[in-house]
Amino acid sequence: MGGTLAGPVPGDDHDFALWEKRVDALMVLCSGKGLFTVDGLRRVLEDMGPEAFASRTYYERWIAAICQNLIEAGAFTTAELAERMSDIEARGQTYADAASR
Amino acid sequence: MPHDHHDHDHLSPSGHPYRADQDTGLSYWQTMEIAVRELLIDKGVLTADQIARQITAMDERTPANGAAVVARYWTDPEFAAALLQDGRQAVSAMGFDLGPMHLIALPNTPDVHNMVVCTLCSCYPRNLLGLPPDWYKSRAYRARTVREPRKVLAEFGVTLPTTTHVRVHDSTADMRYIVLPNRPTGTMGWDVDQLAALVTRDSMIGTGLPKSVA
Numbered sequence: 526m527g528g529t530l531a532g533p534v535p536g537d538d539h540d541f542a543l544w545e546k547r548v549d550a551l552m553v554l555c556s557g558k559g560l561f562t563v564d565g566l567r568r569v570l571e572d573m574g575p576e577a578f579a580s581r582t583y584y585e586r587w588i589a590a591i592c593q594n595l596i597e598a599g600a601f602t603t604a605e606l607a608e609r610m611s612d613i614e615a616r617g618q619t620y621a622d623a624a625s626r
Numbered sequence: 627m628p629h630d631h632h633d634h635d636h637l638s639p640s641g642h643p644y645r646a647d648q649d650t651g652l653s654y655w656q657t658m659e660i661a662v663r664e665l666l667i668d669k670g671v672l673t674a675d676q677i678a679r680q681i682t683a684m685d686e687r688t689p690a691n692g693a694a695v696v697a698r699y700w701t702d703p704e705f706a707a708a709l710l711q712d713g714r715q716a717v718s719a720m721g722f723d724l725g726p727m728h729l730i731a732l733p734n735t736p737d738v739h740n741m742v743v744c745t746l747c748s749c750y751p752r753n754l755l756g757l758p759p760d761w762y763k764s765r766a767y768r769a770r771t772v773r774e775p776r777k778v779l780a781e782f783g784v785t786l787p788t789t790t791h792v793r794v795h796d797s798t799a800d801m802r803y804i805v806l807p808n809r810p811t812g813t814m815g816w817d818v819d820q821l822a823a824l825v826t827r828d829s830m831i832g833t834g835l836p837k838s839v840a
Binding site for chain 2: 614
């Protein structure tokens, strides 16, 4: 990516949404516990390919990479993840509703 | 997210303007964040309290930390030497813990302007400056800063004489940079708090200059 052509630097400069701060906290805490490393995060991010960098936001890529690393570390299984995500979707239409159990 | 319309400077605790509410529709990735967090809590890997405390700790890290370091660098020659020698050690003595990360302080001079980027992702001295702004993580900044730094600087409103050398430093996962901007003229005799108030976040990334004295 370094050295390629690109458009103007975006001027966005905002505080982060709660879900994004939580993703950041999960990265810091899980890597602090030795569940995976920043290199593990990087590997999954690199494997996503350029398309993911255009279509997903920063913390969207991060949660995908964290999730992949945690599955590999045995923290939970893909089946558990799928079941939990489906439960969460059934709780409501907004983040606030879906995040309260 | 709480949004105080009477806030004087419209900045959040992390020093950024508040982002518009995002409570319209639950995204796939938000769902994944909730699921991952709940599974970790249910399995006893983390507690909800640990996560909340980590968010608070991160919110409390702001560019004021870095500004205090720069102001002391300007006023305390012994500290300045220590900072250039071993950045991590020097800022740790001020109470800013960088963990295992190396910190390299990059002093600007009248002839040299330093600028920091992470072409790989978003490595940033977050313990001194808080979370990186969106533009620092953008594809455009990461791609272009190493190719045409003067054009990028111009977009930030910084135009340097052609005789000034621009040095771009690419961060890594194990090592962080902080730019030490030139002390503004007309600040002779100022104390560290007055000086720190002149040090902007962008001046420590190299995309800006300190506030000048009227």
